[in-house]
Each structure stands twice: as structure tokens, then as C-alpha cells.
Amino acid sequence: xxxxxxxxxxxxxxxxxxxxxxxxxxxxxxxxxxxxxxxxxxxxxxxxxxxxxxxxxxxxxxxxxxxxxxxxxxxxxxxxxxxxxxxxxxxxxxxxxxxxxxxxxxxxxxxxxxxxxxxxxxxxxxxxxxxxxxxxxxxxxxxxxxxxxxxxxxxxxxxxxxxxxxxxxxxxxxxxxxxxxxxxxxxxxxxxxxxxxxxxxxxxxxxxxxxxxxxxxxxxxxxxxxxxxxxxxxxxxxxxxxxxxxxxxxxxxxxxxx
Amino acid sequence: xxxxxxxxxxxxxxxxxxxxxxxxxxxxxxxxxxxxxxxxxxxxxxxxxxxxxxxxxxxxxxxxxxxxxxxxxxxxxxxxxxxxxxxxxxxxxxxxxxxxxxxxxxxxxxxxxxxxxxxxxxxxxxxxxxxxxxxxxxxxxxxxxxxxxxxxxxxxxxxxxxxxxxxxxxxxxxxxxxxxxxxxxxxxxxxxxxxxxxxxxxxxxxxxxxxxxxxxxxxxxxxx
Numbered sequence: 270x271x272x273x274x275x276x277x278x279x280x281x282x283x284x285x286x287x288x289x290x291x292x293x294x295x296x297x298x299x300x301x302x303x304x305x306x307x308x309x310x311x312x313x314x315x316x317x318x319x320x321x322x323x324x325x326x327x328x329x330x331x332x333x334x335x336x337x338x339x340x341x342x343x344x345x346x347x348x349x350x351x352x353x354x355x356x357x358x359x360x361x362x363x364x365x366x367x368x369x370x371x372x373x374x375x376x377x378x379x380x381x382x383x384x385x386x387x388x389x390x391x392x393x394x395x396x397x398x399x400x401x402x403x404x405x406x407x408x409x410x411x412x413x414x415x416x417x418x419x420x421x422x423x424x425x426x427x428x429x430x431x432x433x434x435x436x437x438x439x440x441x442x443x444x445x446x447x448x449x450x451x452x453x454x455x456x457x458x459x460x461x462x463x464x465x466x467x468x469x470x471x472x473x474x475x476x477x478x479x480x481x482x483x484x485x486x487x488x489x490x491x492x493x494x495x496x497x498x499x500x501x502x503x504x505x506x507x508x509x510x511x512x513x514x515x516x517x518x519x520x521x522x523x524x525x526x527x
Numbered sequence: 528x529x530x531x532x533x534x535x536x537x538x539x540x541x542x543x544x545x546x547x548x549x550x551x552x553x554x555x556x557x558x559x560x561x562x563x564x565x566x567x568x569x570x571x572x573x574x575x576x577x578x579x580x581x582x583x584x585x586x587x588x589x590x591x592x593x594x595x596x597x598x599x600x601x602x603x604x605x606x607x608x609x610x611x612x613x614x615x616x617x618x619x620x621x622x623x624x625x626x627x628x629x630x631x632x633x634x635x636x637x638x639x640x641x642x643x644x645x646x647x648x649x650x651x652x653x654x655x656x657x658x659x660x661x662x663x664x665x666x667x668x669x670x671x672x673x674x675x676x677x678x679x680x681x682x683x684x685x686x687x688x689x690x691x692x693x694x695x696x697x698x699x700x701x702x703x704x705x706x707x708x709x710x711x712x713x714x715x716x717x718x719x720x721x722x723x724x725x726x727x728x729x730x731x732x733x734x735x736x737x738x739x740x741x742x743x744x745x746x747x748x749x750x751x
Contacts, residue, residue, distance in 0.1 A: 314669065
């Protein structure tokens with residue numbers, strides 16, 4: 270059963286008709302026919318009448334236990350009952366006009382998430398990205414070998430004011446300090462393998478397995494920077510450890526005071 | 528009741544309108560601007576966490592006063608990590624728990640604008656008197672119509688003496704509430720306060736009250 274609530278209001282020589290159709294049963298197709306003495310001026314999209322509208326009215330589906338709201342204009346003078354509504358067949362759920370769901374909205378309008386290349390994130394975040402872009406596959410994988418990207422003791426990852434290097438707890442990133450040390454270890458291993466060669470065949474094999482001479486030079490440069498930072502970190506770590514050792518707060522006394 | 532505050536163009540005052548509307552409706556405001564959150568936030572779970580399934584929507588609501596708010600994270604990585612469609616169920620969950628919800632939508636016409644309109648019972652369109660803002664508002668109105676979010680009210684924000692509310696109402700096809708271009712609005716927003724709390728009795732406060740009354744009248748009257 271579909272109940273009808275319709276009204277017509279004259280504004281500036283035009284009559285605006287509103288129709289509200291409420292269903293308390295299954296989804297049902299209806300035909301809404303203009304009863305006023307004049308043409309229907311339907312709502313338009315891009316200059317064309319919207320789906321369901323024609324020169325004499327509207328045909329569409331009132332959703333199950335739901336509402337269909339319509340509105341149109343006409344030059345005809347208003348009257349008590351501006352429309353006649355004819356109930357037609359019950360519509361299976363799949364044909365329900367209100368069938369668009371959130372996923373369909375997303376597909377139609379486009380994913381609003383920032384593109385992966387637009388997200389300045391540590392490598393761990395990139396790896397953990399659950400939704401890789403098909404159009405941005407060549408993503409930044411070069412950061413581990415770049416000494417400019419490792420956290421320095423003067424500017425550890427968490428110190429920076431932007432979120433560019435802040436470890437993102439939300440996407441399961443690992444500890445940036447551990448990441449950095451792992452990267453250093455990898456580069457040192459490369460250097461050690463190159464250092465250990467004694468014969469030409471050994472050198473050939475080592476260069477092949479470490480990515481060639483250019484990669485070896487890069488690792489050597491990166492390791493030089495790593496060494497400076499490691500020593501600086503070690504120095505700071507020792508000073509912090511000394512400070513910890515020098516403290517002995519009287520916690521039990523403080524506990525009694527509070 | 529779920530109400531989407533939208534507008535198309537950036538910088539027209541959607542967040543300010545959403546915040547003050549929520550204050551006057553005693554509703555929860557959800558900061559739906561996933562990429563550029565604008566409403567006050569503190570530490571704790573936010574909408575990014577909710578969309579990524581790491582937090583319950585209700586757990587992420589900071590209850591007022593002055594205004595209950597579900598804030599949004601501010602990192603691009605967070606904006607990327609979540610499922611945008613989960614916004615729908617999150618907003619519905621907040622509505623079930625708290626009653627009325629006002630969603631502050633971002634600029635543009637992508638799904639982060641469409642999804643709040645999809646779940647909303649009605650929308651409020653915010654524009655400034657500038658031609659470009661009104662044009663963008665027309666575009667969003669079309670989207671709102673397609674997604675069955677009735678237009679409850681147009682807000683003509685930062686209206687100075689030269690503004691023409693009648694022309695805006697005619698263009699957008701809905702009654703207009705005018706919010707004056709008054710420093711008290713920006714000052715209140717910067718202080719994290721609704722205008723009617725920071726500067727009660729001002730014309731701007733009156734405007735937001737009248738907006739809330741109008742929206743309530745339209746939406747409650749049309750509820751099933």
C-alpha cells in the first residue's frame with residue numbers, strides 16, 4: 270500500500286508540486302500523473318529530464334517500507350489534488366530503484382584517498398599499504414640505501430614537525446630505529462663481502478651478488494655516513510645511560526608524601 | 528537525523544557551519560574531511576582509525592561540552608589507510624548512539640562528499656557570495672539530489688552588504704540563511720567554541736540559531 274501526500278504552491282506564476290509517496294509494504298512501481306491543466310516541467314540533469322520523467326508525469330519505484338519524494342513545476346494553476354497515483358506491480362528487491370550502495374557511490378565518484386605517491390611515508394608504511402595504486406606502481410623503494418633518509422641522532426624520526434617521517438602506528442609500521450639499524454647492517458654486509466674478495470672470480474661473484482660496482486660505491490658512501498651517525502648515536506646513548514645510572518629517586522619516600 | 532554540511536568549494540566555511548549547527552542541534556559533529564581535517568582534535572582514536580577498523584566509532588567520539596565531536600586524523604597516510612565506505616556505517620553507528628549527527632564534508636565532488644550525502648537524511652549547502660562558490664554549490668546540489676539527500680537549507684556565509692540572498696536562493700532552489708561576515712565567527716572557531724557560547728546575542732549567533740531551527744523544522748517534519 271502506497272500513501273500519497275501531494276501539494277501545489279504557486280510562486281511567481283509557476284506552480285511547484287511536491288509529492289511524497291510512502292510504502293508500508295514491498296517495493297512497488299508507481300505512475301504519477303499530472304492532474305493540473307498544463308505541462309509538466311520535470312527536474313532536469315544537464316538539461317535533460319531526469320530518469321522516470323516524461324511530459325505528463327513520472328514513473329518509478331517506491332522502495333520497500335520507504336519513501337519516494339518527487340517535485341516538479343508547471344505553469345498550470347494549483348489545485349487540491351495535483352496528481353493521480355496509480356499503483357502498479359511489486360518490484361523484486363534487485364530492481365529496487367534505491368539499490369545504490371556505498372561501494373557503488375565510491376566507484377561512481379572515485380576513491381577520495383590521497384594517491385600513494387602523494388603520501389610521504391616511511392618505507393615500512395609503503396610496504397604495509399593495503400591498497401596499492403595500480404597507476405603508481407613504481408613507488409619509492411630507494412629510500413633504504415639513501416643515507417639522507419635515515420634518522421640522524423640530531424634529528425631522529427620522531428623529532429620532525431611534519432608527519433613525513435613520523436612512524437605511522439596506524440598502518441603497522443615497524444620501529445624506525447630498528448629499520449635504520451637493519452639498513453645499516455645490510456649495507457655493512459655488502460661492504461664486508463666486497464672487502465673479503467681475494468681473487469678475480471671471487472670479486473666477480475661478489476659484485477654480481479651485491480648489485481655491481483655502482484652499488485658497491487653507493488654502499489661505501491652510505492656506510493661512511495652511517496659510521497658518523499652510529500658513533501654519534503653511541504655517544505648520546507652512553508651519556509643517557511650515564512644519566513640513568515646517576516639517578517636514584519626516593520620513590521618510596523615520595524609515595525608516602527602523596 | 529543525519530545531516531551533511533557540504534558546499535563544493537573549499538574555504539567557504541563548511542566546518543564552521545557544521546560545528547555551530549551541531550552546537551545548536553545538540554548533535555555530534557563528524558569531521559568527514561578525511562584528507563584535510565579542520566575541526567579540533569586531541570590525542571586518541573579518530574575517524575582514520577575507525578575507517579581502518581582499529582577503533583569503534585563510539586569510542587572515537589569526544590563528548591562535549593561544548594560540542595561532541597568525532598575528529599579526523601591529519602596524516603595523509605591515515606587518510607589512505609582506511610576504507611572510505613566504512614564512513615557510512617560509522618556515521619550510522621554514531622546516530623544510533625547519540626541521535627543527531629552533523630557531518631562536515633570536504634570540498635570537491637568525490638566519494639568523500641558523496642558518501643555523507645548517501646547516508647544523510649538531508650544536507651545543508653554552504654556558499655559564500657562569490658560566483659565560483661555558488662557554481663560549486665550548484666554542482667553539489669545535483670549530487671545531493673542524485674543521492675536522495677534533500678536540501679534542507681542554504682547558508683550564505685560571510686555575507687557582506689553586497690550579498691544577495693534572494694539571488695542565491697533562486698539559483699540553488701532553497702531558502703537561504705545568511706551568516707554575516709563577522710570576526711566573532713572566526714574568533715570563536717579558532718578558540719574551539721560555538722559562536723553562541725563565545726559571543727551570545729550577536730547577529731552571527733542569531734543566524735546559527737535560526738539555521739538550526741529551520742533545519743529542525745524541515746527534517747523533523749519530513750521524518751517517517
